[in-house]
Amino acid sequence: MSDKRIEHDALGDVEVPAKRLWGAQTQRSLENFRIGRDRYVWGRDVIRGFGILKKACALANQALGQLPEEKAKPIAAAAQEVIDGQWDDEFPLVVFQTGSGTQSNMNANEVISNRAIQMLGGVVGSKKPIHPNDDVNHSQSSNDTFPTVMHIAAVEAVADKLLPAIERLADVFKAKSLVYGGVVMTGRTHLQDATPVTLGQVMSGWQSQLEHAADLIRTSLGGLYELAIGGTAVGTGLNAHPNFGATVAAFVAEETGHPFISAPNKFAALSAHDALVSASGALRVLAGAAMKIANDVRWYASGPRTGIGELHIPENEPGSSIMPGKINPTQCEALTMVVVQVFGNDHAVAFGGSQGNFQLNVFKPVMLSNYLDSVYILADALDSFRLHCAAGIQPALDRIEENLARNLMLVTALNPHIGYSKSAEIALKAHREGLTLRQAALESGILTQTQFDEWVKPQAMTGPLAV
Incomplete structure (x- = not known):
């Protein structure tokens, strides 16, 4: 048997590997878009999203009398196998293709069509009795299917991967905040005591x-619950049943457990992707928070002898190829690098979102790819930081107490008793003469030792005045 088969599309004959379920249009895309082949191939969430959508479309077309059961049923069964991950290797296309995602949509149509043909005992590539365009893509256009997959994949990735990772790290800090509630340390503003x-x-x-x-991030999902399906080519719904969009959305919601609905305005859903831009902005907020946390941890742990050194963090691996015994805050560094990447991804999503022209935005694949990349790497980085850093953070009590004792801003406790000006005089005297705060206060003659000990109590300074 030949290792090739001949398939035909509108442009002519195409040689396709005989064992593959994809068809002519997928093969053309493979040959025409050799851009980042090893790095930018669609992943599980997008493939699953196509399976979910094509199954929902088949069921909707059957329910609305647009496809007979003998076609809708095998299409839905083949799509279910795509959902389950049985045919991931049949989705080889890269992100950098046509901006509407047409090749990826046809990839899904061809795979599901040929798999359905197999189930029915037909010949792969014959397009009989299930045609990739006329049957699998019935009532659809790439212009409304791809943005629908964008939203399905984005919502599921956030719900399944990112939100649980955030919750797990937050829970670690919640538990530690209770354990270390009595550890008083120097506060710092402007990088000063x-x-x-x-x-x-x-x-x-x-x-x-x-x-x-x-x-x-949860709030940002609201816009992503609106699905473009039913708009077909330009948002008018040409060649689709008027209830097709709503019916598909209901099936997608049932399949995923997420409250997807038909987008009220399909013209915006096809030509602008403001919901994804907004959702990416929410990821940027998370990334900013992660940067703050990671930087705080590595500064608190800096030194350990000549820095702040108030936190001990896990010693995961040697930190230098030349300095023996050096340990670096590698998890903090990895997390901050992820943040930088997420900021860059967000810029790509925002710019892509600004490029809608007339009835279509043609930056869809790159927007989806960058958004999902942010979701994946944030989820991974937060989990890694939790497991290999946050969970093992411990206070360096001796260093905390040493720094606290030297903190001149304890003088703030004197404000209610002797006023700001006299308190400032004591603090500046201590700083300029290299004295402790207690020494400066007593030498100033402004207050007694008993008054100082009664008024300057670090633990009491960690909350509002007692009334």
Whole structure:
């Protein structure tokens, strides 16, 4: 048997590997877009999204009398196998293709068509009795299917991967904030000493940042629940049943468990992707929070002898090829590099989103790719940071106490008793003469030792005044 078969499309004959389920249009794309072949091939979420959509379309077309059961049923069965991951190797196309994602849509149509033909005992590539365009793509256009897959894949990736990763890291900081609620340490503002805080309070701030970012990401999913399907080529719904979009959305919602609906305005759904731009912005907020947390941890752990050195972090691997015994905050560095990448991805999504012209935006694949990349690497990085850094953070109590004792901003506790000006006089005297705060206060003659000990209590300074 030949290892090739001949398939035919509108442009003529195409040789396709005989064992493959894809067809002529997929093969043309493979040959015409050799761009990042090893790095930018669609992943599981997008392939699953196509399976979900094509199954929902087949069921909707049957329910609306647009496809007979003898066609809709095998299409749905083949699409279910795509959903389940049985044919991932049959989706080889790269992100950098036509901006509407037409080749990827046809890839799904061809694979599902040929698999359905196999199920029915037909000849792969014959397009009989299931045609990739007339049957699998019935009532659809690439212009409304690809943006629908964009939203399905984005929602599922966030729900299944990113939000759980955020929650797991936030839970670590929540638990540690309770354990270390009594560890009083020097607060810092403007990179300078400030009034005391507890380590528990610091960690509760990290927890809160993560939780607020998660809430914002959940909110951003609202726009992604609106599906473009039913708009067909330009948003008018030409060649589709008037209830097709709503019916498909209902089937997609049932399949995924997410509240997908038909987009109220298909013209915007095809020509603009503001929902994905907004959702990417929410990922940027999370990335900013991750940068703050990672930087705080590595600064607190800096040194360990000549830096701040107030936190111990896990020693995961040697940090230098020349300096024996050196340990670096590698998880912090990895997380901050992920943040930089997410910022870049967000710029790509935002720019792509600005490029809608008339009835279509043709930057769809690159927008989806960058958004999903941000979701994947953020989820992975947060989990890695949790497992290999956050979970093992411990306070360096001796160093914390040493730094706290030297903190001149404890003088703030004197404000209610002797006023700002006299308190400032004591703090500046201590700083300029190399004295402790206590020494400067007593030498100034402004207050007694008993008053100083009664008024300057770091633990009492970690909350509002007692009333």
